[in-house]
Amino acid sequence: MPRKVAPRAGAGQKVVRIAAGQGFWGDWPEAPVRQVRGGPIDYLMMDYLAEVTMSIMQKQKGRDPRMGYARDFPQVMERILPDIAARGIRVTSNAGGVNPRGCADAVLDAARRLGLGGRIRVGLVTGDDILDRLDELIGRGHEMRDMDTGRPLSDIRDRVLSANAYIGMAPIVKALDGGADVVVTGRVTDTGLTLGPLVHEFGWSAENWDLIAAGTVAGHIIECGAQCSGGNLLRDWRKVKGMEDPGFPIVEASADGTFVVTKHAGTGGVVNVPSVTEQLVYEMGDPHTYITPDGTADFTSIRLAPAGRDRVRVSGIAGGPRTPMLKVSIAYFYGYKAVGTLVYSWPDAYEKAREADRILRARLAGLGLEFEQILTEYVGANATHGLLAGPPDPDAPEVQLRIGVRGADRPAVERFTREIAPLVLTGPPSVTGFAGGRPQVEEIVAYWPALIDRREIEPHVRVEILEA
Amino acid sequence: MPVKKSSATALLQLRYLAHARSGDKGDTANVGLIALEPAFYPILVREVTRVRVARHFRGMVKAVERFELPNLSALNFLLHGALDGGGTLSLKTDAQGKVYSTALLRMEVPVPTALARRLRAAGPP
Numbered sequence: 001m002p003r004k005v006a007p008r009a010g011a012g013q014k015v016v017r018i019a020a021g022q023g024f025w026g027d028w029p030e031a032p033v034r035q036v037r038g039g040p041i042d043y044l045m046m047d048y049l050a051e052v053t054m055s056i057m058q059k060q061k062g063r064d065p066r067m068g069y070a071r072d073f074p075q076v077m078e079r080i081l082p083d084i085a086a087r088g089i090r091v092t093s094n095a096g097g098v099n100p101r102g103c104a105d106a107v108l109d110a111a112r113r114l115g116l117g118g119r120i121r122v123g124l125v126t127g128d129d130i131l132d133r134l135d136e137l138i139g140r141g142h143e144m145r146d147m148d149t150g151r152p153l154s155d156i157r158d159r160v161l162s163a164n165a166y167i168g169m170a171p172i173v174k175a176l177d178g179g180a181d182v183v184v185t186g187r188v189t190d191t192g193l194t195l196g197p198l199v200h201e202f203g204w205s206a207e208n209w210d211l212i213a214a215g216t217v218a219g220h221i222i223e224c225g226a227q228c229s230g231g232n233l234l235r236d237w238r239k240v241k242g243m244e245d246p247g248f249p250i251v252e253a254s255a256d257g258t259f260v261v262t263k264h265a266g267t268g269g270v271v272n273v274p275s276v277t278e279q280l281v282y283e284m285g286d287p288h289t290y291i292t293p294d295g296t297a298d299f300t301s302i303r304l305a306p307a308g309r310d311r312v313r314v315s316g317i318a319g320g321p322r323t324p325m326l327k328v329s330i331a332y333f334y335g336y337k338a339v340g341t342l343v344y345s346w347p348d349a350y351e352k353a354r355e356a357d358r359i360l361r362a363r364l365a366g367l368g369l370e371f372e373q374i375l376t377e378y379v380g381a382n383a384t385h386g387l388l389a390g391p392p393d394p395d396a397p398e399v400q401l402r403i404g405v406r407g408a409d410r411p412a413v414e415r416f417t418r419e420i421a422p423l424v425l426t427g428p429p430s431v432t433g434f435a436g437g438r439p440q441v442e443e444i445v446a447y448w449p450a451l452i453d454r455r456e457i458e459p460h461v462r463v464e465i466l467e468a
Numbered sequence: 469m470p471v472k473k474s475s476a477t478a479l480l481q482l483r484y485l486a487h488a489r490s491g492d493k494g495d496t497a498n499v500g501l502i503a504l505e506p507a508f509y510p511i512l513v514r515e516v517t518r519v520r521v522a523r524h525f526r527g528m529v530k531a532v533e534r535f536e537l538p539n540l541s542a543l544n545f546l547l548h549g550a551l552d553g554g555g556t557l558s559l560k561t562d563a564q565g566k567v568y569s570t571a572l573l574r575m576e577v578p579v580p581t582a583l584a585r586r587l588r589a590a591g592p593p
Contacts, residue, residue, distance in 0.1 A: 051494075052556050148494050234569065235487040235504070236593060274487065274502070277540050281500020283491035284544050287535050300537050316539075337559060375552065375559040383561045385571045386528050404559030447555045449494060 016201045018194050018218070019250045022046040022093075023225025025053050025070050031225060031248045036080045036089060038264035041250060043197045044084075046073065046093035047190045047223045054187060055331030055445035057097035058162035068099030074106035077182065081111055084181065085119050091182040092172055092193040098162055100126055104184040104466055111468035120468040123175025125185035127461035130328070130452075131163045137456060144328060144450035153450060159332040161445060165457040166327045168293030169215075170206065172196025174463045187329060189292050194219030194251065202255040206294070213297035213319025214257030216290070220297075221261055221279055221314070222249040228261065228279035229310075230269025235278070242268020247310070258315040260307055271310040289320070293327075293454070296320040325451040334446035335372070336413040339404035340420035341379075343433030350381050350392040352428035353401040359427050360403060363419055371407040371416075378402070400433065406444065413441050478584035479576040483592050486512060488569035495554035496546050497529075497565030499572045503541040504593060512543055515577035521545055524575045545572070 019041040021032030025048040035044055048070040061068030073095035084091065096103040104124040111120040130137065134157065138144070144153040153160070164187035173196050175183040183196070195215035198204065204211045221228050229249045230240040247267025253259040263271055280299060284290070287299035296319055303316035344352040357376045364374070377383035379400035381392035392399070405416045417439045424431055482501070485508045490499040501516060503509040513536060522532040530549030537544060551565050552558040562568070 055556075232489070234489065235502075277502050277542065278487065278489040278500070280540060281498070281502065281537075281542055281544055282489050283493060284498050284500055284535075285493060285546065287537050287544055300539055302539055304540070334557060339559060373552075373559060377561055379561065384567045385574065387526075388524070388528075388571050388574050402561065406557065406559055444556050446557055447494065 013254055014201070016043070016198060016253045017041045017250055018043040018045050018197055018222070018253065020045050020047070020222035020225050020248050022048060023223065023227060024048065024050055025072070027225050028246070029072065029076060031246075032076050033079055034245075034264070034267070035248055035250070036083045038267065041089060044089055044091045045193045045197075045219075045222065046091065046095060047193055048073065048093065048095045049097065049187060049190070051329065051447050052331070052445065054098055054162050054164055054329055055447070057099070058331060059445065061098055066099075066102055069097040069103035069106075070095040071106070073103060074110050077107050078110035078114065081114055081116055081120060085116055090176065090180070090197070092196055093183065094185045094188045094190070094193060096125075096184045096186045098129060098164070098186065100124055100184050100186045107182055107184060108466060108468045117468050120182065121180050122466045122468070123172075123178060123180025123183040124464045124466055125167075125171040125175060125183065125188065125461065127171075127457065128164045128167045128185070128187040130165055130457070131160070134160060134163055137452070142452055142456065144330070144452060147449045147451065153330065153448065156332045156448065159334075160330055161333060162331045164329050165452060166293055166329065167457065167461055168192045168322075169196035169199055171461050171463045173200045175465065176200040178463065178465045180465055189294075190223035191216045191219030191292050192294060194222060195294060198253055207321070209295050209319035209321055210317060211257045211319075212295040214259070214317040215253070216292050216294060216297045216319070217299070217302060217314065217317050218251045218253060218259050220290070221276060222251055224279060224282065225249070226269060227282065228276055229263050229271045230275060233270070233275050233278060235274040240270055244268060247271075257317060258313065260311050260313050262311045271312055273304045273306055273312055276304055276312045276314070291323060293322060295322045324454060326454045326457055328450045328452050330448035330450060331445050332448055334444040335406060335408040336410050336441055337404060337406040337444050338413050338417050338439045338441050339402060340417065340439040341400050341402045341433065342420065342423060342431050343398055343400045344428065345398045345430045345432065346396065348394070349396045349399040350378060350394070352430065353378055353399045356401055356423050356427045356431070357403060360419060360423060364416065367415065369412045369415055370409070371405040371412065373406045374403065376401070376403045410441065417441060476581040477578040478581045480579045480584040480587065481573065482516065482575045482577060483573040484587040485577070485579070486573065487593070488573055490565050490567065490569035492551055492554060492565040495551050496548045497550040497568045499545045499547065499568050501543045501545065501572060506541045509538065509541040511577065511579055516543060516575070521572070521575070524572070525550070
């Protein structure tokens with residue numbers, strides 16, 4: 001099938017339009033559909049993975065080996081594959097999680113159901129999953145120390161549930177070069193999903209660090225979906241209109257590494273310098289070196305300028321070489337937790353909640369239950385800003401007592417969950433809000449960030465082109 | 469709008485001078501603090517120091533780092549040990565540090581009295 005030639009703007013300047021369709025696993029299901037149908041785009045970029053997402057997917061795969069990916073992805077693809085096939089739009093997504101092959105198969109099945117057999121090619125990227133290689137890697141001296149605590153991975157080896165290296169844009173470029181319409185990956189970086197199509201389209205050198213940084217920044221701006229186009233925008237939030245139909249962001253990129261951030265005409269939200277700036281600083285570390293597998297980006301070089309209604313021009317981006325190490329995302333079983341809540345009403349709402357907390361803690365101690373931590377918050381008084389919220393309002397209409405425990409001992413956490421409801425008849429008065437029943441005991445899957453020599457990973461990364 | 473130098477100063481909440489967004493990396497929260505007008509950026513650089521932010525979040529965070537982004541009229545703060553273990557470990561409502569942004573905007577900084585009066589009269593943005 002002939003590819004659609006990317007639209008041109010101005011004097012022969014090729015522009016590639018990459019639309020963000022999902023900012024996280026669980027984002028608005030209509031977004032990808034509206035991105036595809038709401039105006040011209042060349043690529044749809046769908047980011048599903050956050051730090052803890054891989055471990056959730058690993059849990060699901062443990063229960064059913066066919067699972068372990070974002071099931072919403074093949075579902076939404078089933079809705080939009082006919083549009084994509086008709087218009088030559090291509091899709092990049094890390095929805096594959098810990099089972100990219102299962103995810104790719106589900107997309108191919110959807111294509112066949114739609115009668116698109118022979119018309120859809122799926123690029124499958126594997127090799128990021130190193131769970132089965134951990135012992136071999138540790139045995140050869142790769143300690144994979146926790147980047148925060150410095151502890152070696154061997155300390156928790158027997159509790160590891162998933163282990164994936166963050167890989168960059170290279171396999172996506174290869175899949176697109178090979179003719180894939182939909183590229184499904186595991187733990188490819190959020191930014192690689194945008195950078196890959198740009199490198200493919202413009203033929204950028206993987207070592208032109210400024211261009212690599214530019215594509216990375218473009219990816220960073222749109223990887224959280226509408227969070228750069230009016231969603232969660234603090235500045236002038238009342239002036240953000242039309243969020244019942246939020247416009248998800250689109251990058252219009254040029255070969256020189258400059259780009260415009262915008263959204264489809266007629267959609268809600270706003271793209272302006274403040275909205276893009278808020279997203280740029282989101283989850284930022286040292287702004288001089290934003291590290292990805294593909295290179296580093298210097299966020300202090302970024303220039304933003306208004307370029308018309310809902311358009312921001314981004315330029316000036318400088319970058320540096322990739323590092324010899326790749327980040328590894330490891331999830332391991334940590335223990336158990338549970339959180340219970342009760343609501344106390346005026347008068348003296350906060351005081352009543354405090355007294356209930358005192359009683360509960362004394363009962364837990366009396367039962368000899370031990371926890372790694374007990375945390376009490378008073379929602380409506382100081383749960384989000386702590387001491388900075390000042391003294392609680394003695395006249396508050398209500399306060400929610402929110403008490404959580406964490407520990408290694410499941411029976412102790414179970415017993416805690418049976419100590420919340422009794423407070424209703426055995427504690428301070430005017431209490432309500434317990435209709436949800438007993439709190440659930442949750443297994444805690446914790447995150448272990450580490451580094452590994454990229455030469456251990458890259459030779460294992462594979463790209464396959466599968467036909468529907 | 470130029471900010472005139474004056475010996476007379478008044479304390480003003482940062483919400484009149486800046487907007488902000490925060491996020492997490494493990495047990496560290498970051499807050500990007502962005503000047504509402506480029507003219508306010510030098511005030512942020514001068515007054516919202518690493519030490520003062522650490523004092524502001526006393527008892528809530530373990531250590532603070534600050535970075536400057538003059539190109540965005542923004543400062544970036546890393547608040548280490550802010551998330552009660554962070555990620556899935558944390559029992560906090562704000563386990564991912566999403567609202568440390570507005571917690572920082574509660575901070576008061578000295579600004580010229582005339583500026584404080586003008587911004588207060590206009591109301592918080």
